[in-house]
Amino acid sequence: MRVPLIAGNWKMNTTLREAVELTQKMLRDLDKIKNVDKVLCPPFISLAAIGELIKGTSIKLGAQNVYFEEKGAYTGEISPLMLADLCDFVIIGHSERRQYFNETGEIVNRKIIAALKVGLKPILCIGERLEENEAGRTEEIVTNQLNSSLTEISNITGLTIAYEPVWAIGTGRAATGRQANETIGLIRRKISKLYGERVAQDLRILYGGSVTADNATEFMQQPEIDGALVGGASLKADQFVSIVRQTSELK
Ligand code: PGA
Numbered sequence: 577m578r579v580p581l582i583a584g585n586w587k588m589n590t591t592l593r594e595a596v597e598l599t600q601k602m603l604r605d606l607d608k609i610k611n612v613d614k615v616l617c618p619p620f621i622s623l624a625a626i627g628e629l630i631k632g633t634s635i636k637l638g639a640q641n642v643y644f645e646e647k648g649a650y651t652g653e654i655s656p657l658m659l660a661d662l663c664d665f666v667i668i669g670h671s672e673r674r675q676y677f678n679e680t681g682e683i684v685n686r687k688i689i690a691a692l693k694v695g696l697k698p699i700l701c702i703g704e705r706l707e708e709n710e711a712g713r714t715e716e717i718v719t720n721q722l723n724s725s726l727t728e729i730s731n732i733t734g735l736t737i738a739y740e741p742v743w744a745i746g747t748g749r750a751a752t753g754r755q756a757n758e759t760i761g762l763i764r765r766k767i768s769k770l771y772g773e774r775v776a777q778d779l780r781i782l783y784g785g786s787v788t789a790d791n792a793t794e795f796m797q798q799p800e801i802d803g804a805l806v807g808g809a810s811l812k813a814d815q816f817v818s819i820v821r822q823t824s825e826l827k
Contacts, residue, residue, distance in 0.1 A: 578633065579782050580796070582820045583638060583699060584617040584810025585667060585784075590809035595622035597690045599629050601813035607633040609817075612803070615665050616810075618652055623662045638665030641673060644686035650703060660694040667805070669725060671700045671742045681724025688725060688735070697734040699805065700725055700768040701784070702763075706743035714741075715762055723767050731801060732771060736780045739803040744785025746807060756783040757798035764800060789818035796826040803827075 590598060590682075595618045606614050617638040618626055627637055638684050639662070643653035659666055668691065669684035684700070691698045702721040704714045718739070726732065739760050744751050760781045768776035783795050784805030805822060809815040 578802050579613055580823050581613040581780050581782060582823055583617055583805050584816050585640060585805055585807050586618045586811060587614040587807060589811055590618060592622050592625060596625055598813060599626050602817050605817045606635055606820060607825045609820050612820055614820055617667055627662055637663035638667060639663055640667050642666045642687055642691055644690040656690045656694045656696055660696055665697045665699055666691050668698045668700050671703060671740060671745060684725045685727050689729060692734060699736045699738050701738045701740050703740040703742050707741060709741060714759060718763055718765055736786045737763060738782040740784035740805060747785050749785035750791055753794040753798045756795060757800045760800040790816045792822045796823045
């Protein structure tokens, strides 16, 4: 059914040289693992070099962000057209972008539309904050994020969703497998309402937030969880390979 996906979000880490070294460390092991889509998301400046390294392997590349215009006077931005040549995936709406760079639901929506238009596969990140979670507002928040992100998008082929509770990102305080499975199930039901059951059953929904080699099994055993968006642990070759391997064994 759904092929699991593990994406490594390197965030603002690694120089070009370090990115190449990290890729070389995991390349051979990762390439051998079957039945999992493996996606590396290094900083923009390393995409081209890593693209060369992984050519002919089963590993895919993703960017961490994209602007919604195709070209023009937008100093410092990277367009979907530029990325379409370099990679398959793009992370959109990560909570760090929402928090530090004021990305609103409307911006996230425009980015998804722009990415899909050029054939990039967006990994849309949604998730509630700690105070929202504690107030029992998780369903309301993820529903609002889904609705605003997907406004006027009638076809979500190529889309992946990552459920990332903000309180679990980079904190070492992961959700439990059961919690994540429950919210991801809820997200799938919302997608079913919006796009029909067939689309919902085909959609990959990942968990993200302090996933490590030690807790990966707990998440991958859950039926609704189709993989992970991994931050910190994706910077350690052995950890990342182990997460991918566990996923391949369990799914
Ligand atoms: P983390 O990050 O694994 O370091 O918590 C996850 C993410 O931000 O995607």
